[in-house]
Amino acid sequence: MTYCVGMTLDRGTVFMSDTRTNSGVDNISTFRKMFTWEVPGERAITLMTAGNLATTQAVVSILDERAKTQADRAPGILTAPTMFQVASLIGQTLREVILGNRSGGMTADTGLFAATLMVGGQIGQGKQRLFLIYPEGNFIEAGDDTPFFQIGETKYGRPILLRAYDPAMSFEDAVKLLLVSFDSTIKANLSVAPPLDVHVYDKDSLHRGRMFRIDGDDPYYQTISNGWGVALREAFTRLPAFGFPEKGRSGG
Amino acid sequence: MTYCVGMTLDRGTVFMSDTRTNSGVDNISTFRKMFTWEVPGERAITLMTAGNLATTQAVVSILDERAKTQADRAPGILTAPTMFQVASLIGQTLREVILGNRSGGMTADTGLFAATLMVGGQIGQGKQRLFLIYPEGNFIEAGDDTPFFQIGETKYGRPILLRAYDPAMSFEDAVKLLLVSFDSTIKANLSVAPPLDVHVYDKDSLHRGRMFRIDGDDPYYQTISNGWGVALREAFTRLPAFGFPEKGRSGG
Numbered sequence: 001m002t003y004c005v006g007m008t009l010d011r012g013t014v015f016m017s018d019t020r021t022n023s024g025v026d027n028i029s030t031f032r033k034m035f036t037w038e039v040p041g042e043r044a045i046t047l048m049t050a051g052n053l054a055t056t057q058a059v060v061s062i063l064d065e066r067a068k069t070q071a072d073r074a075p076g077i078l079t080a081p082t083m084f085q086v087a088s089l090i091g092q093t094l095r096e097v098i099l100g101n102r103s104g105g106m107t108a109d110t111g112l113f114a115a116t117l118m119v120g121g122q123i124g125q126g127k128q129r130l131f132l133i134y135p136e137g138n139f140i141e142a143g144d145d146t147p148f149f150q151i152g153e154t155k156y157g158r159p160i161l162l163r164a165y166d167p168a169m170s171f172e173d174a175v176k177l178l179l180v181s182f183d184s185t186i187k188a189n190l191s192v193a194p195p196l197d198v199h200v201y202d203k204d205s206l207h208r209g210r211m212f213r214i215d216g217d218d219p220y221y222q223t224i225s226n227g228w229g230v231a232l233r234e235a236f237t238r239l240p241a242f243g244f245p246e247k248g249r250s251g252g
Numbered sequence: 253m254t255y256c257v258g259m260t261l262d263r264g265t266v267f268m269s270d271t272r273t274n275s276g277v278d279n280i281s282t283f284r285k286m287f288t289w290e291v292p293g294e295r296a297i298t299l300m301t302a303g304n305l306a307t308t309q310a311v312v313s314i315l316d317e318r319a320k321t322q323a324d325r326a327p328g329i330l331t332a333p334t335m336f337q338v339a340s341l342i343g344q345t346l347r348e349v350i351l352g353n354r355s356g357g358m359t360a361d362t363g364l365f366a367a368t369l370m371v372g373g374q375i376g377q378g379k380q381r382l383f384l385i386y387p388e389g390n391f392i393e394a395g396d397d398t399p400f401f402q403i404g405e406t407k408y409g410r411p412i413l414l415r416a417y418d419p420a421m422s423f424e425d426a427v428k429l430l431l432v433s434f435d436s437t438i439k440a441n442l443s444v445a446p447p448l449d450v451h452v453y454d455k456d457s458l459h460r461g462r463m464f465r466i467d468g469d470d471p472y473y474q475t476i477s478n479g480w481g482v483a484l485r486e487a488f489t490r491l492p493a494f495g496f497p498e499k500g501r502s503g504g
Contacts, residue, residue, distance in 0.1 A: 155407030159436040163484045176494040184411040200496075212497050220494060227491050232415045235483035240475055242428040244452075245464050 001191035002033060002050040002152035005178055006118045006130050008142055010167050012203040013120045013128055016178040017048045018152075018186070020193035034197040035060050037067065037077055038208045043123040045077055045086060046199050050152035051115025051135070058097045059115070063090065080123075087119055087131040087139050095137030110135070116151045121201065128203050156188045157181035171200050176224065179214070183225045194221065253443035254285060254302040254404035257430055258370045258382050260394055262419050264455040265372045265380055268430040269300045270404075270438070272445035286449040287312050289319065290460045291330055295375040297338060298451050302404035303367025303387070310349045311367070315342065332375075339371055339383040339391050347389030362387070368403045373453065380455050408440045409433035423452050428476065431466070435477045446473065 004017040017033040031053060038044040047063075049056035067076035080086045094117060101113040120130035120142075130142040132149040142149055147167055150158065160181050169177070175198060185192045194216035201209040214221050256269040269285040283305060290296040299315075301308035319328035332338045346369060353365040372382035372394075382394040384401040394401055399419055402410065412433050421429070427450060437444045446468035453461045466473050 155440070156411055158440050159408055159411075160484060160488070162439060163481045164488045172494045172496070175496075176491060177488065179494070180488065180491070187414060188407070188410050210496055220492075223492055228487075229415045231487035231491060232412060232484075235480070235487040236412070236416045236429065236432065239428060239432070239479050239483060240472075242424045242431070242472060244424070244427075244462055 001189065003154070003157065003182060003185045003189075003192040004033060004048040004050055004118060004151045005148060005157070005161070005181065006046075006048065006120050006142070007148040007161075007165070007174055007178065008120070008128065008130050008167070009147075009169060009171070009174055010203075011171065012205075012209065013046075013130060013201045014171060014174045014178060015046050015048060015118075015120065015197075015199040015201070016175075016182065017197050018182065018192045019195050019197065020191060021053050022191055023053075025190065028193075030193075030195070031057075032197060034199060036199060036208050036211065037063075038206075039078055040208075041206050043078070043121065044201055044206055044208050045083075045119065045121035045123075046201065047090065048118045048151065049115060050117070052113045055094070055097050055101070055113050055115040056117070059090070059093050059117070062093050062097070082126055083119075083121060083123055083129040083131070086121070086123070087129075087133060087141075090117060090119055091133045091137035091139050094133060094135065098135055118149050118151050122204070122206060124206075128201070153185055153189050153192050157185040160184060175200070179221060179224045180228050183221075183228060187225075194218075196221075253441065255406070255409065255434060255437045255441075255444040256285060256300040256302055256370060256403045257400060257409070257413070257433065258298075258300065258372050258394070259400040259413075259417070259426055259430065260372070260380065260382050260419070261399075261421060261423070261426055262455075263423065264457075264461065265298075265382060265453045266423060266426045266430065267298050267300060267370075267372065267449075267451040267453070268427075268434060269449050270434065270444045271447050271449065272443060273305050274443055275305075277442065280445075282445075282447070283309075284449060286451060288451060288460050288463065289315075289329055290458075292460075293458050295330070295373065296453055296458055296460050297329055297335075297371065297373035297375075298453065299342065300370045300403065301367060302369070304365045307346070307349050307353070307365050307367040308369070311342070311345050311369070314345050314349070334378055335371075335373060335375055335381040335383070338373070338375070339381075339385060339393075342369060342371055343385045343389035343391050346385060346387065350387055370401050370403050374455070374458060376458075380453070405437055405441050405444050409437040412436060427452070431473060431476045432480050435473075435480060439477075446470075448473075 022028040067078040114135040117133040122128040133139040196214045274280040319330040366387040369385040374380040385391040448466045
């Protein structure tokens with residue numbers, strides 16, 4: 001599996017992805033799942049991937065090749081005029097790759113080759129936007145009501161996002177929140193693991209923002225990982241104590 | 253879906269289950285998923301169910317009928333001599349029901365009728381025991397390393413259990429912990445909902461313990477639900493702040 005989160009804030013978008021891939025439990029590897037493209041001053045685009053690694057690598061390679069091939073008349077992700085068209089283009093590419101695998105005749109099941117993608121960024125005068133792209137190639141967009149998306153192993157890390165997300169939060173707080181969400185997931189699920197890739201896009205910069213990788217032995221990550229367990233237990237202790245209902249109330 | 257947790261403690265076992273069932277999102281109902289049997293002073297058994305409602309209701313009805321039929325020579329759950337044999341009996345019954353549905357010829361897919369069960373309790377001189385029973389009828393037992401089981405929609409509520417569980421905790425703290433775990437699940441997933449059924453079994457009592465139901469508008473549940481959001485945000489705020497790495501450290 002995988003865990004990736006893209007989170008829109010008032011001041012920009014923060015992307016975080018893990019790097020664990022596995023085929024069974026005895027074949028694990030580290031692969032980057034976050035990819036960025038930019039035309040400085042004109043566009044900055046970040047893609048994160050979850051699902052079949054052959055599929056997602058093929059999608060990224062095709063996007064890369066088409067972006068570089070001037071001869072190709074269809075717009076690539078470096079020339080498409082809007083983020084909507086970028087999402088559309090990536091969705092089509094994803095569907096092509098998945099269907100292409102099936103048409104090899106080995107299997108009629110496209111589920112095996114499925115992948116789910118997330119793409120965010122900003123182009124020219126457009127707003128920053130964030131899309132979640134399904135294996136079928138269609139997609140949905142984040143908005144004020146649902147300002148972040150998760151792909152992959154999403155459930156463990158969701159409660160803290162629901163409780164602590166705030167669109168006005170600083171980038172530092174957003175990275176901290178994402179680290180807590182990732183740590184909860186990593187603690188519970190073998191298929192998600194550090195190092196974690198981060199990209200912090202400043203709204204309206206139209207440049208690739210701060211990108212860095214957080215290793216499992218990073219001191220701050222360790223502080224969060226250990227500190228969060230302590231903090232959770234303290235928070236739990238401070239909640240009012242439960243008292244058993246009077247016998248009269250008891251059902252049975 | 254469903255969410256049920258069985259948690260063994262030094263002083264007994266606490267069971268909690270939700271009551272939401274759904275067939276699609278437009279056909280939701282409330283059904284009890286926790287069932288208890290006792291022979292006072294000799295045994296107390298609690299069963300919780302997740303999965304196809306027709307399957308789980310059939311299993312419970314069959315267990316009930318066989319327990320009451322004196323003519324039936326095979327031991328029922330009220331006569332089986334050990335918790336292991338009770339788990340085995342329930343597993344066989346579950347498999348029978350699932351296979352029986354398939355043999356009707358409508359479908360070869362047993363997955364549709366699948367259910368996962370959890371049974372815990374104590375018989376005579378035996379220890380308190382807790383088993384998780386798979387649709388295939390086989391089962392695993394909780395131990396010191398894995399002292400609690402979850403069935404149904406298990407992921408959202410798992411991180412807090414992993415962090416705050418302590419075998420020495422009081423029953424009151426255990427109920428509080430389970431309410432936090434259930435609340436995180438209920439907030440994130442439509443298919444899990446109150447009221448919540450609780451059974452607190454006192455080790456070595458060999459009697460049904462305190463049983464009660466917690467409604468969604470129960471004041472304590474509301475306190476936990478609202479208080480946990482606040483407590484989480486406070487805990488999050490107290491964690492040390494993230495600082496962006498120096499430019500020199502940043503990757504690409």
